[in-house]
Amino acid sequence: MTQQSYAEIWADGLWNNNVVLGQMLALCPLMAVTTTASNGLGMGIATLAVMLVSNMLVSMIRGIITPQVRIPVFILLIAAMVTLVDMFLNAWMHELYQVLGLFIPLIVTNCAILGRVESFASKNNVGPSMIDGLAMGIGFTWVLVLLGGMRELFGSGTLFADASLLLGNSFAFIEMTIFPDYGGTLLLILPPGGFICLGLILAGKRVTDRKLEARRNAIQGSLQEESA
Amino acid sequence: MMISSPHAHDRSSVERTMYLVCFALLPATLLGFYLFGWPAINLWVLCIASAMAGELLCLSLAGKRLSAALDGSAILTGWIIAMTLPPWGPWWLAVTGTLFAIVIGKHLYGGLGQNLFNPAMLTRVGLLISFPLEMTTWANVNPITNATAPGFIEGLEITFVAAPLSDALTGATALGHVKTALTASIPSTVSVAEIFSVNDALTGFTRGSLGETSALLMLAGGIFLIWKRIIQWYIPVALIVTVAAMATLFNSIDAERYAPAVYHLLSGALMFGAFFIATDPVTSPSNVKGQLIYGMGIGLVTFTIRTWGSFPEAIGFAVLFMNALTPIIDRYFRPRIYGYDYKGAPLKVAKE
Numbered sequence: 001m002t003q004q005s006y007a008e009i010w011a012d013g014l015w016n017n018n019v020v021l022g023q024m025l026a027l028c029p030l031m032a033v034t035t036t037a038s039n040g041l042g043m044g045i046a047t048l049a050v051m052l053v054s055n056m057l058v059s060m061i062r063g064i065i066t067p068q069v070r071i072p073v074f075i076l077l078i079a080a081m082v083t084l085v086d087m088f089l090n091a092w093m094h095e096l097y098q099v100l101g102l103f104i105p106l107i108v109t110n111c112a113i114l115g116r117v118e119s120f121a122s123k124n125n126v127g128p129s130m131i132d133g134l135a136m137g138i139g140f141t142w143v144l145v146l147l148g149g150m151r152e153l154f155g156s157g158t159l160f161a162d163a164s165l166l167l168g169n170s171f172a173f174i175e176m177t178i179f180p181d182y183g184g185t186l187l188l189i190l191p192p193g194g195f196i197c198l199g200l201i202l203a204g205k206r207v208t209d210r211k212l213e214a215r216r217n218a219i220q221g222s223l224q225e226e227s228a
Numbered sequence: 229m230m231i232s233s234p235h236a237h238d239r240s241s242v243e244r245t246m247y248l249v250c251f252a253l254l255p256a257t258l259l260g261f262y263l264f265g266w267p268a269i270n271l272w273v274l275c276i277a278s279a280m281a282g283e284l285l286c287l288s289l290a291g292k293r294l295s296a297a298l299d300g301s302a303i304l305t306g307w308i309i310a311m312t313l314p315p316w317g318p319w320w321l322a323v324t325g326t327l328f329a330i331v332i333g334k335h336l337y338g339g340l341g342q343n344l345f346n347p348a349m350l351t352r353v354g355l356l357i358s359f360p361l362e363m364t365t366w367a368n369v370n371p372i373t374n375a376t377a378p379g380f381i382e383g384l385e386i387t388f389v390a391a392p393l394s395d396a397l398t399g400a401t402a403l404g405h406v407k408t409a410l411t412a413s414i415p416s417t418v419s420v421a422e423i424f425s426v427n428d429a430l431t432g433f434t435r436g437s438l439g440e441t442s443a444l445l446m447l448a449g450g451i452f453l454i455w456k457r458i459i460q461w462y463i464p465v466a467l468i469v470t471v472a473a474m475a476t477l478f479n480s481i482d483a484e485r486y487a488p489a490v491y492h493l494l495s496g497a498l499m500f501g502a503f504f505i506a507t508d509p510v511t512s513p514s515n516v517k518g519q520l521i522y523g524m525g526i527g528l529v530t531f532t533i534r535t536w537g538s539f540p541e542a543i544g545f546a547v548l549f550m551n552a553l554t555p556i557i558d559r560y561f562r563p564r565i566y567g568y569d570y571k572g573a574p575l576k577v578a579k580e
Contacts (some may be wrong), residue, residue: 189359196332 006131013135019112020143020198022207026112029103030195035155038163040148042096044141046104048088048134049107050081051113055133057081058121065122074117077107082107095165112140143201150197155184155189244341246300248458250307253504254463257311259432260439264315265372268385268438272310274322279306282330286380289333300488301340305329308348308504311439312544313355316367316397321359325351328378345551346511352544365398366435376417401435402495403540406487416507420491429494436496443494450503459507462516466523467502467530468493474531486535498530501543511551518554520559525550 019025020182026047033043035089057077065073088161089097097104107113117134121129153159157179164172187193261269263577283302306326333347334340356363370377378386395458400408401423409419428434432442440446453459475489492498497505506512506526513522526546533542564570 073541156348183359184363185358186360188352199336 010135011129013139019136019140026110033103034144034148035189035213036152037149037160038146038166040144041164045145047087048109048137049085051137052133053081054078054117055129056122059126059129062122078113079108134169147197151188156184182213232569233470244424246304248456249304251291252452254443256439259442262372263369265377266380266384268315270387271322275310275326278323278326279330282327286335290520305347309351312437314366315438316386325355341510345548346508349544349547364399369433394559399435404446407540416487417484419485424491440472440500441495443499446499462519463506463523464502466520470524471531496541499544505547513557515552515563518557522550
């Protein structure tokens with residue numbers, strides 16, 4: 001396997017091979033927690049932390065794990081990390097912990113994390129693996145925040161409600177009520193709304209990719225004309 | 229055009245089908261206008277206009293011929309949505325609902341004939357889940373010729389300014405009333421007698437959705453469509469017989485808990501659903517056995533939700549549920565092709 005450059009790793013994680021938009025993984029936590037942008041951000045950061053550390057650990061010990069036992073070892077490492085995150089949130093961000101609740105322990109079974117460990121960290125050195133964990137985690141987080149923001153904005157008319165639970169009281173100013181006196185659209189808060197919004201985001205990514213491709217081809221075409 | 233063999237053509241087309249269904253809906257719609265006045269007319273106009281706007285928008289985005297918007301399917305979708313809305317509902321209910329049906333329910337699946345779910349029922353269920361208050365505020369019957377009925381300007385106010393309707397102008401539908409009464413442990417024998425009369429349910433002089441109240445006009449429209457061979461009788465009859473049989477069965481077990489069959493058949497959207505919704509050719513199975521099972525399934529789910537679920541009316545849920553099962557029904561009830569057995573293997577030639 002050829003080693004990817006850091007720029008490629010970043011591009012993959014944030015856009016091209018994004019956990020949600022490219023790999024279509026981790027849809028269960030995605031649908032479940034993105035009823036507000038703040039919940040999405042909290043879940044995204046928790047996942048990011050687990051991804052970063054488990055990628056790092058696996059890439060460090062990848063030489064001594066035999067292929068036969070790799071999956072249990074990976075899961076044990078991930079589970080240990082998730083337990084730490086779980087206890088950390090319970091101790092220092094108790095309100096957020098109560099909102100995210102069950103979904104924090106379920107990060108263990110988040111296929112995206114095992115997927116990165118298996119397909120990247122077990123084949124690469126520590127440096128690229130950590131960058132990959134970071135890029136994939138940030139890529140996951142921004143999609144969670146975008147989807148949470150869409151559903152929150154049109155579902156309940158607010159943005160970043162309860163963000164101070166996550167970021168502390170100094171960030172209370174980003175809690176916005178966009179549409180006052182908004183009765184709410186329950187459909188968007190319920191899972192079907194999550195799927196509809198995700199579908200629209202996916203369509204948006206494909207349209208953008210197609211336009212980028214067309215522009216790249218046009219530039220190459222004009223370069224060839226010049227050289228000819 | 230290549231025409232060789234003597235093909236017979238009955239001049240059926242998408243346009244003719246759609247406009248005949250609209251024609252069959254016309255009497256019930258006019259009755260709705262008469263009973264609920266100008267606000268109902270406003271809603272109907274809004275639904276049709278936003279259906280056309282959504283259709284034109286999607287066709288132009290997809291790079292298709294814009295003239296396809298005139299095939300009548302968008303108008304029919306908007307029309308059916310208008311029929312299912314509460315007659316004094318606010319304007320945004322009609323506009324967002326209809327755009328949802330056309331853009332997400334129809335064109336995102338690929339346009340006419342490609343949609344998995346009935347777009348009008350997607351809207352009906354989506355709106356009911358999202359805006360339970362607005363979707364269950366039923367205006368009293370107040371014929372447009374009455375002095376107390378809202379005039380044109382008042383009608384515009386009711387539709388566009390969206391002030392909450394006062395309790396004096398609204399009330400419960402028969403289905404809703406009986407359901408609430410049961411939770412207050414009033415037996416359905418009492419509550420049905422309070423609010424339900426066969427005559428009103430037949431003629432439509434009762435609270436309900438804009439165009440669904442008159443069972444008789446629905447039946448007439450349905451029979452007209454069967455006569456014109458736009459729809460076949462299998463789905464409506466299977467649906468109605470299933471609901472009637474289940475209602476009679478449970479009513480005979482415990483009449484205090486389960487309402488009689490005539491109440492189930494003539495209330496809410498059952499007749500409308502049976503003849504105009506469930507028979508949508510795109511989202512229903514394509515052969516007789518499948519259609520019978522599909523109709524029975526809708527009847528079963530409707531009766532189950534009406535009786536034991538938390539919603540008073542369930543035609544929308546039931547139709548969507550069976551829409552989801554339609555591909556699998558079609559798969560298991562394929563018609564045999566001439567010269568092949570049911571599994572698609574060629575028939576063995578008989579030995580001489």
